[in-house]
Amino acid sequence: MPSRKRDSISSLGERGLLRRIYARFSRTCPGVIIGPGDDAAALRVPASRALVASQDDLVENTHFERRWASPERLAGHLLAINLSDLAAMGEVRPLGCLVSAGLPRSLPASWALRLLAGLDRAAKRAGVAVLGGNLARSERIFLSMCILGAARADRLIRRSGARPGELLCGVGPLGEASAGVSLMRSGQPPKNHPLVRAFWEVRPQLKAGRCLAGLATSMLDNSDGLARSAEILAEESGVRIRVRMGEAPASRPLRLFCLARRLDLRLHQFKGGEDYGLIFTARRRDWPGLKRLLPQAYRLGGVEKGRGVVLEGTRRAPRSLFEHF
Amino acid sequence: MPSRKRDSISSLGERGLLRRIYARFSRTCPGVIIGPGDDAAALRVPASRALVASQDDLVENTHFERRWASPERLAGHLLAINLSDLAAMGEVRPLGCLVSAGLPRSLPASWALRLLAGLDRAAKRAGVAVLGGNLARSERIFLSMCILGAARADRLIRRSGARPGELLCGVGPLGEASAGVSLMRSGQPPKNHPLVRAFWEVRPQLKAGRCLAGLATSMLDNSDGLARSAEILAEESGVRIRVRMGEAPASRPLRLFCLARRLDLRLHQFKGGEDYGLIFTARRRDWPGLKRLLPQAYRLGGVEKGRGVVLEGTRRAPRSLFEHF
Numbered sequence: 001m002p003s004r005k006r007d008s009i010s011s012l013g014e015r016g017l018l019r020r021i022y023a024r025f026s027r028t029c030p031g032v033i034i035g036p037g038d039d040a041a042a043l044r045v046p047a048s049r050a051l052v053a054s055q056d057d058l059v060e061n062t063h064f065e066r067r068w069a070s071p072e073r074l075a076g077h078l079l080a081i082n083l084s085d086l087a088a089m090g091e092v093r094p095l096g097c098l099v100s101a102g103l104p105r106s107l108p109a110s111w112a113l114r115l116l117a118g119l120d121r122a123a124k125r126a127g128v129a130v131l132g133g134n135l136a137r138s139e140r141i142f143l144s145m146c147i148l149g150a151a152r153a154d155r156l157i158r159r160s161g162a163r164p165g166e167l168l169c170g171v172g173p174l175g176e177a178s179a180g181v182s183l184m185r186s187g188q189p190p191k192n193h194p195l196v197r198a199f200w201e202v203r204p205q206l207k208a209g210r211c212l213a214g215l216a217t218s219m220l221d222n223s224d225g226l227a228r229s230a231e232i233l234a235e236e237s238g239v240r241i242r243v244r245m246g247e248a249p250a251s252r253p254l255r256l257f258c259l260a261r262r263l264d265l266r267l268h269q270f271k272g273g274e275d276y277g278l279i280f281t282a283r284r285r286d287w288p289g290l291k292r293l294l295p296q297a298y299r300l301g302g303v304e305k306g307r308g309v310v311l312e313g314t315r316r317a318p319r320s321l322f323e324h325f
Numbered sequence: 326m327p328s329r330k331r332d333s334i335s336s337l338g339e340r341g342l343l344r345r346i347y348a349r350f351s352r353t354c355p356g357v358i359i360g361p362g363d364d365a366a367a368l369r370v371p372a373s374r375a376l377v378a379s380q381d382d383l384v385e386n387t388h389f390e391r392r393w394a395s396p397e398r399l400a401g402h403l404l405a406i407n408l409s410d411l412a413a414m415g416e417v418r419p420l421g422c423l424v425s426a427g428l429p430r431s432l433p434a435s436w437a438l439r440l441l442a443g444l445d446r447a448a449k450r451a452g453v454a455v456l457g458g459n460l461a462r463s464e465r466i467f468l469s470m471c472i473l474g475a476a477r478a479d480r481l482i483r484r485s486g487a488r489p490g491e492l493l494c495g496v497g498p499l500g501e502a503s504a505g506v507s508l509m510r511s512g513q514p515p516k517n518h519p520l521v522r523a524f525w526e527v528r529p530q531l532k533a534g535r536c537l538a539g540l541a542t543s544m545l546d547n548s549d550g551l552a553r554s555a556e557i558l559a560e561e562s563g564v565r566i567r568v569r570m571g572e573a574p575a576s577r578p579l580r581l582f583c584l585a586r587r588l589d590l591r592l593h594q595f596k597g598g599e600d601y602g603l604i605f606t607a608r609r610r611d612w613p614g615l616k617r618l619l620p621q622a623y624r625l626g627g628v629e630k631g632r633g634v635v636l637e638g639t640r641r642a643p644r645s646l647f648e649h650f
Contacts, residue, residue, distance in 0.1 A: 033375050033478050033481070034481065034483065037484070038414070038483055038484050038545075039379060039409075039410040039411075039413035039414055039544075039546055040378060040379035040410045040411055040413070040417070040472075040474070041377070041378050041379065042375045042376065042377050042378075042414070042476065042478060042481055043375065043376050043378070044375055044376070044478070045370045045375075045376050047372075050358050050367045050370075051367065051368050051369070051370050051376060051473070052365045052366070052367050053365060053367075053368070053421075053423055053456060053457070053471070053473065054364060054365035054366065054423070054457060055423040055424070055425050055457065055458050055459050055469075055471060056425075056459050057425045057427065057459050057461050057469070059427050059461045059462065059463045060464075062427075062461055062462045062463060063461070084364075085364040086364075086365055088365070089363070089364055089365050089367070092365070096378075098378055098379070098380040098471055099380070100381075100382045100425075100469040102382065102384050102387075102467055132378070132379060132380065133380050134380050134382050134469070136467075137387045138384045138387060138465065139385075139386060139465050140463065140465060142427055142463060142467055142469075144380075144382070144425040144459070144467075146378070146380055146423055147365075148378065149365070151367065153358050153367060153369070156358070156359065156367055158359065158363055159362070159363050159364070219364075220363075221364055236362075
């Protein structure tokens, strides 16, 4: 057996870690029949509701680097990006989540315990039960979360409902998080730099999602950037999407970031990913009412007959800008 | 951008891979409202049933090595170990699964496509819908699956129900899979060696689980070995478990393996993990009826007042034998 470093998770052992997990997450939550610590969890899905499920991951050296990620922030981020997937389906009530953690044997025990504490805090704040999951030894950290929610099946908003003549709209930041990632990759920006916080402190748009049920004709979360989001809506709905960036919100720190790096602000906002706002389409006649319900919504262009994405001010449909491989 | 090797998944691209995934898994399945390709999936849980959910992973260099794992076998194994968690809860009907795959950029495209084909085949055979998941770039392969099923809440079998006076019982192999792992680690055994197949071709005990609902007083799947399983039942139920290996089944290849390596067969079977049979407790008076229903069940000892696990023929309660860290 390899030597166990005194402060590493191998000194806690799997069972030590599991005991802490069970102790932390075994509180009673509404709807939960069996929580962590058995072969499977069990929960009640409210009557006449469909189960909504999604899974999203954070992988070391792909989505974050250990030197710039605190475990608390990672845990909060993991839950937020998963909740964002529920928000993007419309009016979905989050129920619970399962989490797999792949952790290196040499990882400090304190790191793992802070991850648990961060997950606990974030889950409590969001009213989500941590139902179970898995622990595995892994050379690099990975965290995989499956999130479960409940919704009326006839209120779910898909990616395929956009029709010519409609508006393209958004809620949430555009380009702020990807600027934060650039700052973290290129140095050690202050932990509380607003662009760094824009990356870590994703606010899943659950309330906006609820407002948009019955109003948005298609929707998705903006995790891969507006360019890619528009492309997906166009492809799934069989339409062309024309993007106009004029109303897109841009914070002062983002403007300064683009100025300092000589980046075109609007192009940066069009391309940047990791924002987790919502991109959606809506009928023109619904816009005034929608704007009253959701004052932070903004217009981003329109839907036409055809294919692909056109960014106004450029000639070509831009090529895909975010590829994971 | 780093160079893209011609035959690697980076040449397919994330979108190319996603397109293949959607094409493969977007068939209609009973109960599925939204399948892969949206922000989240949606499905109907049968009325008056609880949702049962579990998550289990396969991590490169922890659970398998790439040189001895074919992608088809990995996919089948991933589904089987997850179904096993449902089986261990009793009478659970599998509904669907979500899969996260962390894949290296340099992985051959054919490997990823074979993984998909393997998952498709295994899911079809088991009647499980592949609902969605996530793709991420990762330096090492990991696969994380969340499995969803439905069950009557009052029929679920927990780990905490064992009472003094009851029998400890099992179904499924004991020690066969861990012998297969030893063979693979120490060389290149024939792909069809029965012990190697015992590891890869896990048969989730869903039928046995169904039979045992109402009969088993506590149950878990034997993924970490009988020693650990007995320890968990003892701890969760607040009892002592006395293990007698006399009735444990042992195949001829397993006997030969132990003979060749000068291993004590019974101790090897007691310790070995990765078998994914079921370990359970039952009232003595139920044993004859249980054996008629489930002829392949065997007795492994009994439940007493006290704590810990005693293996008959040894003095001390054995220390934990399977630690992931």
